[in-house]
Amino acid sequence: MTQKWNPNTYLIFEKDRSRPAIDLLSQISLDTDGGIVDLGCGPGNITKIIRDLWPNRSLTGIDISEEMINEAKKKYQKTDIHWMKADIAHWVSDEKLALIFSNAALQWIPNHEILFLKIIHNLKSNGILGIQIPLTKELNFQKAIRKITCLPKWKNYFKNVKQINNSIKINKIYQILSNDCKDINIWKTNYYHILEGNSPVTEWIKGTGLTPYLSTLSNQNKNIFLDEYKELINNMYPKQKDKKTILKMKRLFIVAKKK
Numbered sequence: 163m164t165q166k167w168n169p170n171t172y173l174i175f176e177k178d179r180s181r182p183a184i185d186l187l188s189q190i191s192l193d194t195d196g197g198i199v200d201l202g203c204g205p206g207n208i209t210k211i212i213r214d215l216w217p218n219r220s221l222t223g224i225d226i227s228e229e230m231i232n233e234a235k236k237k238y239q240k241t242d243i244h245w246m247k248a249d250i251a252h253w254v255s256d257e258k259l260a261l262i263f264s265n266a267a268l269q270w271i272p273n274h275e276i277l278f279l280k281i282i283h284n285l286k287s288n289g290i291l292g293i294q295i296p297l298t299k300e301l302n303f304q305k306a307i308r309k310i311t312c313l314p315k316w317k318n319y320f321k322n323v324k325q326i327n328n329s330i331k332i333n334k335i336y337q338i339l340s341n342d343c344k345d346i347n348i349w350k351t352n353y354y355h356i357l358e359g360n361s362p363v364t365e366w367i368k369g370t371g372l373t374p375y376l377s378t379l380s381n382q383n384k385n386i387f388l389d390e391y392k393e394l395i396n397n398m399y400p401k402q403k404d405k406k407t408i409l410k411m412k413r414l415f416i417v418a419k420k421k
């Protein structure tokens with residue numbers, strides 16, 4: 163099923179969404195020559211940060227969404243970044259790379275054990291894998307998604323929706339990576355995004371976790387669904403005295419160097 167990603171909705175929270183990518187980049191240094199790929203590059207704003215960090219390497223942003231790739235092409239047309247519409251699950255690089263970066267995208271692809279191995283295969287010796295995956299399973303907004311999408315009223319619309327895959331265990335990740343990689347650096351962090359607006363959590367999730375569900379609905383049903391979702395999460399995300407809302411996001415980071 164095609165997911166309709168909306169770059170404008172996604173970029174409303176650009177500053178908050180960029181922070182984990184910047185934190186991940188701060189742990190990456192490259193000591194081998196070669197190109198860079200940003201897997202699931204979205205609207206390209208993080209790819210542009212990568213370009214500024216390493217201005218002289220070939221750099222490709224890859225995304226499955228036509229809308230996202232078009233936005234990146236339009237916004238960064240004056241750069242020499244290459245943009246490619248492709249599915250990460252089937253992506254193979256033409257050449258071995260110095261850095262494979264992916265921020266908040268691999269949770270959409272099933273079977274991480276096989277996926278990680280396939281991705282690592284595209285790295286040169288001493289090339290770096292840098293990944294951030296949101297761990298949303300136990301977070302309130304995700305529980306609310308599970309609850310509403312199982313209601314008899316809605317569940318038939320979502321029969322073909324791909325579920326987010328982020329339940330991989332640290333031991334398992336280490337086991338997969340350690341055969342081919344060294345200097346493995348894994349950490350988890352909670353981010354507390356302070357958001358403004360009436361229903362900012364729904365607005366945030368509209369641009370990510372709700373995207374596959376909303377893609378299946380007519381405009382009229384989308385509005386009804388979103389109103390019901392807002393109602394469901396209102397009490398989970400109370401407004402602070404200054405009318406702002408705190409959104410907790412848990413994130414897993416992995417940096418590893420190919421042997």
Ligand SMILES: C[S@@+](CC[C@H](N)C(=O)[O-])C[C@H]1O[C@@H](n2cnc3c(N)ncnc32)[C@H](O)[C@@H]1O
Nearest residue numbers: 202203204225226227230249250265266267270
């Ligand atoms: C939450 S956005 C992250 C965008 C960007 N990496 C960032 O940090 O701002 C997730 C992106 O992953 C892309 N994506 C999801 N599944 C994909 C797949 N199988 N292959 C390529 N891109 C995919 C979506 O189209 C979307 O642009």
